[in-house]
Amino acid sequence: MTVLDDFTKGDSLLNPWMDEWKKQGKKILGYFCTYIPEEIIHAADILPVRIRAKGCTDTPMGDAYLSPTTCSFTRCCLEMANRKQFDFLDGIISCNSCDQIRRLYDNIRYKTPFSNQYFLSVPSNVNDITIDFFKYELNKFKNYLEKTFNVDITEEKLKNSIELHNKSRTLLKELYLLRKKKNPPITGTDIMNILLSGVSMPKNQFNELLTTQLKEIEGKEGISDDKSRIMLVGSMLDDPEYVKIIEDLGGLIVNDAVCIGTKYFWEIVDENLDPLDALANRYLSRVSCPRMAGEQSKRVDFVLNLIKEFNVDGVIFQRMKFCPFWWAEIFVLRDELKKQGVPFLDLEREYVLSGAGAMKTRVQGFMEVLEGK
Amino acid sequence: MIVAGCDVGSLTGKAVILKDGDILSQCIVPTTPKPVRTAKNAMNGALEKCALSLDDIEYIVGTGYGRVKIPFATMETSELTCHGKGAHSCIPEIRTIIDVGGQDCKVIKVNKDGKMLDFAMNDKCAAGTGRFLEVMAKTLELKLEELGPISLKSNSPAKITSQCSVFAETEVVSLMADDTEVSDIVAGIHDAIAARIMTLVYRVGLEKEVVISGGVAKNVGVVNYLEKRMGMKTMALPVDPQIIGALGAALIANDKAKSQ
Numbered sequence: 269m270t271v272l273d274d275f276t277k278g279d280s281l282l283n284p285w286m287d288e289w290k291k292q293g294k295k296i297l298g299y300f301c302t303y304i305p306e307e308i309i310h311a312a313d314i315l316p317v318r319i320r321a322k323g324c325t326d327t328p329m330g331d332a333y334l335s336p337t338t339c340s341f342t343r344c345c346l347e348m349a350n351r352k353q354f355d356f357l358d359g360i361i362s363c364n365s366c367d368q369i370r371r372l373y374d375n376i377r378y379k380t381p382f383s384n385q386y387f388l389s390v391p392s393n394v395n396d397i398t399i400d401f402f403k404y405e406l407n408k409f410k411n412y413l414e415k416t417f418n419v420d421i422t423e424e425k426l427k428n429s430i431e432l433h434n435k436s437r438t439l440l441k442e443l444y445l446l447r448k449k450k451n452p453p454i455t456g457t458d459i460m461n462i463l464l465s466g467v468s469m470p471k472n473q474f475n476e477l478l479t480t481q482l483k484e485i486e487g488k489e490g491i492s493d494d495k496s497r498i499m500l501v502g503s504m505l506d507d508p509e510y511v512k513i514i515e516d517l518g519g520l521i522v523n524d525a526v527c528i529g530t531k532y533f534w535e536i537v538d539e540n541l542d543p544l545d546a547l548a549n550r551y552l553s554r555v556s557c558p559r560m561a562g563e564q565s566k567r568v569d570f571v572l573n574l575i576k577e578f579n580v581d582g583v584i585f586q587r588m589k590f591c592p593f594w595w596a597e598i599f600v601l602r603d604e605l606k607k608q609g610v611p612f613l614d615l616e617r618e619y620v621l622s623g624a625g626a627m628k629t630r631v632q633g634f635m636e637v638l639e640g641k
Numbered sequence: 642m643i644v645a646g647c648d649v650g651s652l653t654g655k656a657v658i659l660k661d662g663d664i665l666s667q668c669i670v671p672t673t674p675k676p677v678r679t680a681k682n683a684m685n686g687a688l689e690k691c692a693l694s695l696d697d698i699e700y701i702v703g704t705g706y707g708r709v710k711i712p713f714a715t716m717e718t719s720e721l722t723c724h725g726k727g728a729h730s731c732i733p734e735i736r737t738i739i740d741v742g743g744q745d746c747k748v749i750k751v752n753k754d755g756k757m758l759d760f761a762m763n764d765k766c767a768a769g770t771g772r773f774l775e776v777m778a779k780t781l782e783l784k785l786e787e788l789g790p791i792s793l794k795s796n797s798p799a800k801i802t803s804q805c806s807v808f809a810e811t812e813v814v815s816l817m818a819d820d821t822e823v824s825d826i827v828a829g830i831h832d833a834i835a836a837r838i839m840t841l842v843y844r845v846g847l848e849k850e851v852v853i854s855g856g857v858a859k860n861v862g863v864v865n866y867l868e869k870r871m872g873m874k875t876m877a878l879p880v881d882p883q884i885i886g887a888l889g890a891a892l893i894a895n896d897k898a899k900s901q
Contacts, residue, residue: 589764602844614844616764625706626745630762633721640756 271481278465285469295358301365302527303390311421311429312413318467321345339590340619342372349380359384393561403548426543437533439478447522451490456521460508494520496581496638501525503588517631523578558593583612644700646890649676649707652743654683655887666690676707700898702890720886727889729755736848741857743771748841761844769837792828792862799829835866851875858882
């Protein structure tokens with residue numbers, strides 16, 4: 269029994285940590301996007317849990333209400349909501365991540381409303397005015413939580429929450445930096461399980477587990493039987509099985525630019541500022557998702573830097589079908605990588621893993637390209 | 642030294658046997674629901690033609706969709722590498738290979754040594770593949786091999802805009818209802834396939850010389866409309882374009898056997 273076995277429990281809708289939390293009579297709120305600050309929810313003594321559609325196999329209702337040409341993640345979520353699979357949540361928090369997530373919220377609110385639901389408005393560009401506006405929105409959100417759950421979110425509570433979440437981020441980054449080694453001590457599949465646990469369990473417990481994990485692998489001999497070092501870039505991905513297919517073919521994932529990965533934790537929140545100011549600043553200025561306008565060159569640089577720093581052999585783009593943000597983003601990234609001479613593979617996917625055979629052919633072909641270099 | 646390559650594709654299974662690098666025999670069989678059986682059928686067919694048995698073969702490389710299920714293969718390689726190697730061995734000037742198979746379509750870029758540098762494959766969709774042509778031939782009550790020559794008779798190809806083979810069929814049905822000339826419909830279908838393949842060509846980039854491999858390369862219509870869209874002629878392969886994957890696999894087997 270290692271810590272990693274513990275982390276695999278995070279790859280399910282409900283897990284022992286959530287059960288324990290609920291037994292204490294405490295609330296759980298589901299949230300949809302990395303732009304929603306967990307800190308504020310935590311400061312209300314509520315467990316923030318990232319909404320996933322784990323276990324969804326088909327989407328007849330999702331297709332009927334959202335049309336088959338919306339991204340499969342939103343359709344799977346709607347299916348799960350309609351099938352009462354999210355009833356363990358005491359409410360949901362959504363935001364305007366993209367139009368599809370926004371309309372998913374509208375649809376859930378109309379068809380299968382939760383007793384508590386809140387929509388956070390997140391600006392789509394970054395400047396002093398939008399950061400001010402976002403602070404105002406975050407304050408409104410804080411007031412909503414205080415009123416709805418009858419709690420007092422003090423400045424001290426917010427500061428403690430920021431500190432706790434920063435600790436998480438720092439530990440995750442420490443873990444990621446170990447992958448810079450010639451023989452990284454951990455696979456991308458294990459990392460995915462760790463990340464998934466991180467967004468579905470109390471942060472203090474997560475930090476404890478992660479600290480133990482770091483100690484456990486510190487002196488461990490690294491992985492040396494891989495063929496290539498791969499960076500994973502693209503749409504919302506929360507499927508360890510998907511990562512495992514790539515790694516089983518010899519492509520060791522050494523870092524990523526996906527929303528549950530680096531985009532979630534790479535930058536910390538300034539602990540010296542007023543908490544809401546600091547949160548508004550960090551969440552809008554962090555390395556962005558393609559929903560943000562005017563930030564593309566920064567995102568490209570972020571990917572190019574990680575490729576250099578982590579000695580990446582090739583990039584695998586995974587784009588969810590009907591995810592226009594990422595499709596357009598990958599078009600630009602492909603061009604930039606070509607200029608830099610970095611090989612890449614462009615994979616289309618659906619939220620529910622299917623067509624593994626076709627995926628294996630492409631990944632194997634890519635490994636053969638990289639081997640020949 | 643006798644080696645073989647076996648390519649279990651979505652619509653056909655192919656086997657090529659090489660003796661000292663030259664083709665001794667080849668065989669194409671229809672795919673069965675079981676990849677193992679398809680592989681055996683293709684291999685037995687090729688062995689029969691040169692009166693050899695499986696024991697005479699020193700090294701076998703499997704490729705294609707069923708590659709992991711080929712029981713007699715010494716190793717497996719993706720069909721991408723195989724198509725690159727197979728086509729390049731026929732014509733060393735080749736830099737771009739467009740392979741149009743049963744359910745896949747791929748554009749492969751190789752260097753002067755035939756090493757694969759880059760590739761692009763169709764997403765999960767059968768439009769622009771052999772399966773698409775089969776469905777269309779059935780809808781139009783034509784034989785598969787009639788499609789290509791008929792398409793060349795058209796002066797004004799019909800417009801088929803749908804990106805999906807199922808919806809393209811619906812479009813074809815409405816064109817039929819409008820009494821559109823069959824040759825114009827068939828030409829439209831071929832041009833639509835060419836357009837789909839061009840998407841992949843744009844992704845990888847076009848570098849001379851170019852060949853088309855795979856079963857669909859035998860269709861003069863697809864070749865014609867693709868050449869028009871690319872604005873250049875493709876080179877004709879000196880062997881059956883459908884066996885290029887199996888040939889590439891056999892050549893890899895030859896290299897492996899040599900270095901053993």
